[in-house]
Amino acid sequence: EIVLTQSPGTLSLSPGERATLSCRASQRVSSNYLAWYQQKPGQAPRLLIFGASSRATGIPDRFSGSGSATDFTLTISRLEPEDFAVYYCQQYGGSPSYTFGQGTKLEIK
Amino acid sequence: QVQLQQWGAGLVKPSETLSLTCTVHGGSLSGYHWSWIRQVPGQGLEWIAEINNIGITNYSPSLKSRVTISVDTSKNQFSLKLTSVAAADTAVYYCAREGLKEMWGVFDYWGQGTLVSVSS
Numbered sequence: 001e002i003v004l005t006q007s008p009g010t011l012s013l014s015p016g017e018r019a020t021l022s023c024r025a026s027q028r029v030s031s032n033y034l035a036w037y038q039q040k041p042g043q044a045p046r047l048l049i050f051g052a053s054s055r056a057t058g059i060p061d062r063f064s065g066s067g068s069a070t071d072f073t074l075t076i077s078r079l080e081p082e083d084f085a086v087y088y089c090q091q092y093g094g095s096p097s098y099t100f101g102q103g104t105k106l107e108i109k
Numbered sequence: 110q111v112q113l114q115q116w117g118a119g120l121v122k123p124s125e126t127l128s129l130t131c132t133v134h135g136g137s138l139s140g141y142h143w144s145w146i147r148q149v150p151g152q153g154l155e156w157i158a159e160i161n162n163i164g165i166t167n168y169s170p171s172l173k174s175r176v177t178i179s180v181d182t183s184k185n186q187f188s189l190k191l192t193s194v195a196a197a198d199t200a201v202y203y204c205a206r207e208g209l210k211e212m213w214g215v216f217d218y219w220g221q222g223t224l225v226s227v228s229s
Contacts, residue, residue: 001170035215044203044219045154050212088154092214097169100154
């Protein structure tokens with residue numbers, strides 16, 4: 001099973017700043033099958049990025065994904081107030097199961 | 110617009126069976142894979158199982174011995190059963206749709222979540 005480790009655990013930033021979130025895999029993620037989700041309290045996760053760098057429908061272009069193999073990054077170029085949430089990475093290239101990282105909490109400084 | 114509506118018992122006794130169902134509105138089961146995912150309160154996400162419209166299944170190795178996922182295409186529904194539950198199974202359970210082709214395994218639509226507590 002591929003284990004995903006996200007860092008930092010908590011990131012404290014101000015609106016307007018740039019956020020960089022990391023996701024590291026215990027082994028190579030096949031075909032860069034890596035997704036990112038945003039989750040707000042009491043809500044289901046929302047898909048942001050798939051294929052490491054493709055934005056999902058309706059996702060603002062301030063969200064971008066990059067990386068390959070075992071190291072992936074989610075960048076939010078200029079934080080809006082609604083971006084403060086928990087972010088999860090997920091790999092879907094490993095068989096037989098899909099796995100998620102433990103999450104990064106993005107909080108207002 | 111696809112919507113997933115899920116329901117099931119919110120309180121289950123230890124050693125009994127957890128049962129949840131998810132109805133898909135605004136779309137067909139056909140061609141897609143459908144999953145169950147859970148989240149222990151305050152913690153991360155754990156994928157449980159997936160199924161497609163013709164009943165081909167895939168299970169998390171850690172839960173495989175206790176999980177059954179099934180589909181009812183006549184009702185546009187899929188369901189989850191988890192047997193012999195314990196306190197560690199207390200979680201919010203989500204149903205979700207996986208995308209097509211290169212998005213197989215990507216969860217693009219989610220149900221609202223059901224908190225299932227295991228307690229006597």
